[in-house]
Amino acid sequence: MPFKLKIVNKKGLIFEGEVDFCEIPTGAGIEGIMPKHVNFIADIVMGKIKYKIGEKENEIDAASGGFVEVSGDNLNILFNS
Amino acid sequence: MPNLKSIKRKISSIKNTKQITKAMKMVAGSKLKRNQSLMNEFRAYALTYDEIIKNISDNTVLYSHPFYFKSSGDNDNIGIIIISTDRGLCGSFNMNLFKLLFEELKAKGIQSSRIKLYILGKKALDFFKKGNYDVAFSKFFSEGETPTNLSDLLARDISKDFVENKMSEVYIISNTYISTLHQKAVIEKILPLDTKSPDKNKNNGGYLIEPVSYEEEILDKILKDYIQIKIFFKILESFAGEQASRMNAMDNATRNAEKLISKLTVSYNKARQAAVTLEILDIINGVNAIR
Numbered sequence: 001m002p003f004k005l006k007i008v009n010k011k012g013l014i015f016e017g018e019v020d021f022c023e024i025p026t027g028a029g030i031e032g033i034m035p036k037h038v039n040f041i042a043d044i045v046m047g048k049i050k051y052k053i054g055e056k057e058n059e060i061d062a063a064s065g066g067f068v069e070v071s072g073d074n075l076n077i078l079f080n081s
Numbered sequence: 082m083p084n085l086k087s088i089k090r091k092i093s094s095i096k097n098t099k100q101i102t103k104a105m106k107m108v109a110g111s112k113l114k115r116n117q118s119l120m121n122e123f124r125a126y127a128l129t130y131d132e133i134i135k136n137i138s139d140n141t142v143l144y145s146h147p148f149y150f151k152s153s154g155d156n157d158n159i160g161i162i163i164i165s166t167d168r169g170l171c172g173s174f175n176m177n178l179f180k181l182l183f184e185e186l187k188a189k190g191i192q193s194s195r196i197k198l199y200i201l202g203k204k205a206l207d208f209f210k211k212g213n214y215d216v217a218f219s220k221f222f223s224e225g226e227t228p229t230n231l232s233d234l235l236a237r238d239i240s241k242d243f244v245e246n247k248m249s250e251v252y253i254i255s256n257t258y259i260s261t262l263h264q265k266a267v268i269e270k271i272l273p274l275d276t277k278s279p280d281k282n283k284n285n286g287g288y289l290i291e292p293v294s295y296e297e298e299i300l301d302k303i304l305k306d307y308i309q310i311k312i313f314f315k316i317l318e319s320f321a322g323e324q325a326s327r328m329n330a331m332d333n334a335t336r337n338a339e340k341l342i343s344k345l346t347v348s349y350n351k352a353r354q355a356a357v358t359l360e361i362l363d364i365i366n367g368v369n370a371i372r
Binding site (some may be wrong): 006008009010011012013026027028031038039040041042043067069071074076078 | 137
């Protein structure tokens with residue numbers, strides 16, 4: 001059961017779509033988000049955002065500054081650059 | 082009979098004006114393109130941020146951030162942010178803002194002594210300087226500050242004044258960009274943030290914020306940034322709208338100049354023809370007299 005992922009920075013929308021798994025570098029360590037995750041907020045630190053659609057894995061470089069929010073089956077990631 | 086020379090002078094001066102308005106239209110057009118693309122790039126970010134704040138407001142049960150509360154004291158001042166322009170010649174762009182403000186004040190029965198103004202742009206400051214208004218903040222865009230810095234400064238001032246109970250509500254008045262031909266002045270409440278009564282059917286179990294030891298700092302930063310992002314996006318919208326509005330105003334001016342020129346040319350030709358006819362009559366009369 002996939003969930004909706006939206007990745008946005010100040011220059012525009014980077015990714016929007018359904019994914020099965022997402023890995024985010026946060027202030028508290030790398031967080032893996034699966035469907036049915038508890039509502040969740042964290043800040044983002046330098047690192048790579050990874051997401052999986054089926055078995056296919058994609059990567060995005062995230063500069064520092066930003067945050068991630070999970071509510072229901074929506075995952076929103078905002079970062080600065 | 083109108084003087085030929087004076088008509089000619091008028092025509093040439095209108096032609097000059099027409100050239101200027103045409104040039105200004107071109108300049109506004111190219112600036113519009115740049116501002117428009119800046120606005121569109123940022124739109125996704127601003128809208129997603131809006132959505133997230135709405136999500137948080139929908140199911141906050143844990144938090145007691147001051148942004149969510151109306152001041153409990155007897156201080157019922159109202160803060161109003163006005164985003165205007167530095168330059169004129171953009172039609173009714175700025176006037177619409179002021180009109181909307183006065184309409185709102187009247188509709189809500191708020192005396193002007195109760196409002197506190199936060200002004201961006203020279204035109205609004207010029208306008209409100211005359212009246213007896215409490216201007217708490219004013220900056221021009223042409224002073225060299227980037228919109229990011231301006232929105233940052235303004236957001237910090239507002240958050241501080243709001244948290245310190247200097248006002249109970251904050252509104253923002255600015256022009257939204259609907260299309261090149263259409264901009265609309267709108268008023269929007271930015272503080273306190275709206276809270277919904279928790280909906281039982283929704284997942285209103287609050288949020289897990291990590292790292293847990295910083296959860297208040299993280300939420301504080303997110304909400305403060307939100308105010309800044311909101312103002313920043315409004316500024317970008319206003320920039321795009323300003324150029325669009327100027328383009329239209331200058332387009333109209335050019336067209337009006339053309340109309341005036343053609344009207345004056347007709348009267349010039351008529352006057353010239355009258356003069357020629359008169360001269361011919363003179364000559365014929367002279368010839369007749371000699372015979």
